[in-house]
Amino acid sequence: MTIFQKRPWELPERDVTPEAVFLNRRSFMTGLLATGTALGAGIAARSAFAEEDPSAQLYPVKRNDGFQVDDRPMTEEGIASTYNNFYEFGSHKQIADAAQALSIRPWTVTIDGEVEEAQTIDIDGLLAKMPLEERIYRHRCVEAWSMVVPWSGFPLAELVKLSKPTSKAKYLRFETFHNPKVASGQKQSWYPWPYVEGLTIEEATNDLAFMATGVYGKPLAKQFGAPLRLAVPWKYGFKSIKSIVRISFTSERPVSFWEEIQGKEYGFWANVNPSVPHRRWSQASERLLGTDLRRNTLLFNGYEEQVAHLYKGMEGELLYM
Ligand SMILES: Nc1nc2c(c(=O)[nH]1)N[C@H]1C(S)=C(S)[C@@H](COP(=O)(O)O)O[C@H]1N2
Ligand SMILES: [Mo]
Numbered sequence: 001m002t003i004f005q006k007r008p009w010e011l012p013e014r015d016v017t018p019e020a021v022f023l024n025r026r027s028f029m030t031g032l033l034a035t036g037t038a039l040g041a042g043i044a045a046r047s048a049f050a051e052e053d054p055s056a057q058l059y060p061v062k063r064n065d066g067f068q069v070d071d072r073p074m075t076e077e078g079i080a081s082t083y084n085n086f087y088e089f090g091s092h093k094q095i096a097d098a099a100q101a102l103s104i105r106p107w108t109v110t111i112d113g114e115v116e117e118a119q120t121i122d123i124d125g126l127l128a129k130m131p132l133e134e135r136i137y138r139h140r141c142v143e144a145w146s147m148v149v150p151w152s153g154f155p156l157a158e159l160v161k162l163s164k165p166t167s168k169a170k171y172l173r174f175e176t177f178h179n180p181k182v183a184s185g186q187k188q189s190w191y192p193w194p195y196v197e198g199l200t201i202e203e204a205t206n207d208l209a210f211m212a213t214g215v216y217g218k219p220l221a222k223q224f225g226a227p228l229r230l231a232v233p234w235k236y237g238f239k240s241i242k243s244i245v246r247i248s249f250t251s252e253r254p255v256s257f258w259e260e261i262q263g264k265e266y267g268f269w270a271n272v273n274p275s276v277p278h279r280r281w282s283q284a285s286e287r288l289l290g291t292d293l294r295r296n297t298l299l300f301n302g303y304e305e306q307v308a309h310l311y312k313g314m315e316g317e318l319l320y321m
Contacts, residue, residue, distance in 0.1 A: 053219040060217035061152045067135035075147035077216045079290035084223045088183035096223040101182045104227045113248035114169035123227045130154035140272050140301045141237040147289040152214030157205040165249045172204045173254035175246040197241040198254035234303040236270040272301040273320035
């Protein structure tokens with residue numbers, strides 16, 4: 001298979017041009033035909049891994065009807081779980097099989113920085129403590145595709161409470177695992193690994209900010225960012241950092257992975273706004289993953305009512321990139 005090694009920030013572009021979408025699909029189909037057996041093996045391996053997940057018996061969890069999407073259909077699991085962005089496993093969308101190499105037990109999350117006391121929490125201990133629920137969220141990638149996903153997990157605000165931040169804590173800095181031995185993308189030294197993202201403490205304690213631990217009524221499959229990923233649906237998808245190992249409370253605004261690579265295109269705020277184009281393409285509409293439908297993109301991805309107040313008086317900031 002030919003994989004063109006472009007500079008990372010050029011890659012998304014092929015997804016926003018119709019020709020590129022066609023080419024992508026065709027190469028995906030060709031790839032499927034060519035690797036039929038390997039893919040079959042991958043699916044078998046995936047379900048074996050799923051059975052080993054010690055949190056499997058926690059799911060499905062009760063749906064919170066306060067978080068529904070009624071303007072578009074839910075994305076099929078088979079689509080959402082085979083078209084992913086997870087650069088640790090490759091700068092293309094078909095990373096699901098490669099991601100199975102990630103070991104998700106034991107898994108700990110370290111909480112440090114501006115907190116009363118730093119702590120390292122075991123994921124299963126955390127899951128036992130947190131109020132798990134299911135929420136259906138929109139997800140809008142900066143590359144102008146989108147999906148609707150039923151996440152399971154708990155409000156990030158609960159984890160903030162557990163962390164006991166000091167009065168100096170203004171931001172949360174999230175970090176993904178770093179292990180080039182299993183994640184071959186992390187051997188590519190031009191990326192500033194590990195993947196980092198950040199939120200203000202006001203954003204993190206907003207009701208919509210969610211820590212996903214499951215999806216489609218099961219523990220998160222690895223390609224979704226098992227065992228713990230962020231879901232901040234009013235922001236472009238790259239803010240929703242996967243496979244988190246560390247959360248630091250800081251007084252200074254953290255620099256996120258994409259911001260460090262290409263700050264002119266990917267900023268800290270990254271709130272969805274159809275009328276503010278990316279420097280290289282329009283953000284006015286989006287392709288619904290797994291369909292040929294396009295929809296007009298919504299301000300704050302349809303969550304304006306819940307989050308617009310967070311940005312009052314910040315007109316000077318680059319809120320929408
Ligand atoms: N660690 C890490 N987190 C990540 C990414 C990544 O490459 N690495 N990609 C982001 C991007 S651009 C998107 S759109 C979503 C994709 O999530 P999905 O694959 O579950 O659809 O994950 C985000 N979180
Ligand atoms: Mo994305």
